[in-house]
Amino acid sequence: MPAVVELDRISKSYEKKVAVRELSLRIEAGTMFGLLGPNGSGKTSSIRMMVGITMPDSGSVNLLGKPFARESLKQVGYLPEERGLYKKMKVLDQLIFMGELRGLDKGTAGRRAHNWCERLQILEAVDKKTEELSKGMQQKIQFISTLMHDPELIIMDEPFSGLDPVNAVLLQDTLIDLKNAGKAILFSTHRMDQVEKLCDAICLINAGQAVLSGGMREVKSRYERDRVVLQFEGDNSFLQHPAIAEYKDYSGHVEIKLKPHADAQSLLREAIEKAKIYKFELVEPSLEEIFIQTVGEKVDA
Template identity: 75%
Template structure:
């Protein structure tokens, strides 16, 4: 079942078109990546999805019904711009946000304790928010998004500013939630994070969807024309006619093949002068797919 359906939504601010006739669907039990460079319209799209702003045209369907505010307690939203009350105690803050999402105070308190324990910040629960490190504040914000057990979880750049250990912890938590049947929308300009986590994506640029679909299906549309070779010996094979471009390191090269070229030809040439430890034909990264589709880099 589709928990979210955006149908041709558009939004214009004064003269700037933020979102242009965008459509997408998010299924329950799936992780969905909303990708695009900064300013592509990701946050504007999310805001319309949960009624912070209304689209100028097009329609939003949540949980199979036309958008209605009464469904908002079923949504958890972690905005890109994190915001917590600095002077408020962590527990009070979580209880307040839980109550806003329809929990009663006792329920909110119990769950806040459970979550803080799970994310290893139980010690901080009686502290004021301003006394916490940035990473800890991020976790509190993360918990506040999940406290009311939303069916649809929307996270705008959830890992920005987190160290690798906490990023791992949060990723695992998100995967668990996905397996428990929640739909997760995950918006980022960091393509590498999405590749591992998302089942399907929508790549937007200039407010328009430039690429969307299942991750596997999308990648299979592009030929595997990248080769990584670990070797010992002469690297003259990089000048073979099938090679379009290469990056050479000591005992390691990354090669992009010409369109229609056969990687086996390269393997044969390499074997003649070098000892091959690894020869891997890899699929293009999302970043490369983006570049191919849009004609420039994500951060350009």
């Protein structure tokens, strides 16, 4: 089965600045894909090329198994980071207008708008003008307008920024439902906790280049479990074990960083001999640490 999105070594420069350099990625149907990177790293530029707002200088974009064509955009829902609504328009009119632009007829657009408003609990707002609504409500409407035409590919640039936790969860759950229904979802963010929870695959870009990409589990498995969190009582002389690179001892609660490829099991054995161990956990690095580590390395290099 062909990928829903396939970017093959796309590049884009503006004036003197290279926004995206030789970026390749694949997004499969039924997956949630996280595009990560610090501010100004080229996330939005990459997304704009995916939806044909700008054209890559080189490389190719395939959507839904075919080379990019505007026709395919009827199958794509795109929520940009810089997003807005027509302030003077009523919510329902606005949703119908957006639906019609994406190829729905007026009746279908109206019905779907109604259903979506019900699902996201904003049915009471449909007859109001956009400018009368709260920011969170406006974001839900933007969210709906992206999904009205039942797209196969959903692209959201920073979808949760500025949402309160209740609504953020509501939208997250909606995205998970859509993923389970077989849609491909790409979202960009710099909130690592969300990515870690939601995404099946990620691509981390920095300065326009992919520095890390792949399935979430696979990416994390590339990094050693080299951290130990330990709680004990008694003699702490095991902290001089050769496997330990550095440690912080908070009287009974210790955070240890191991030397590369060190044997954590031998440390555990020694600890058990010397002290009473309540907890010994070998932790994998969080995505945030990976992010900082990877981007930090590249910045230094």
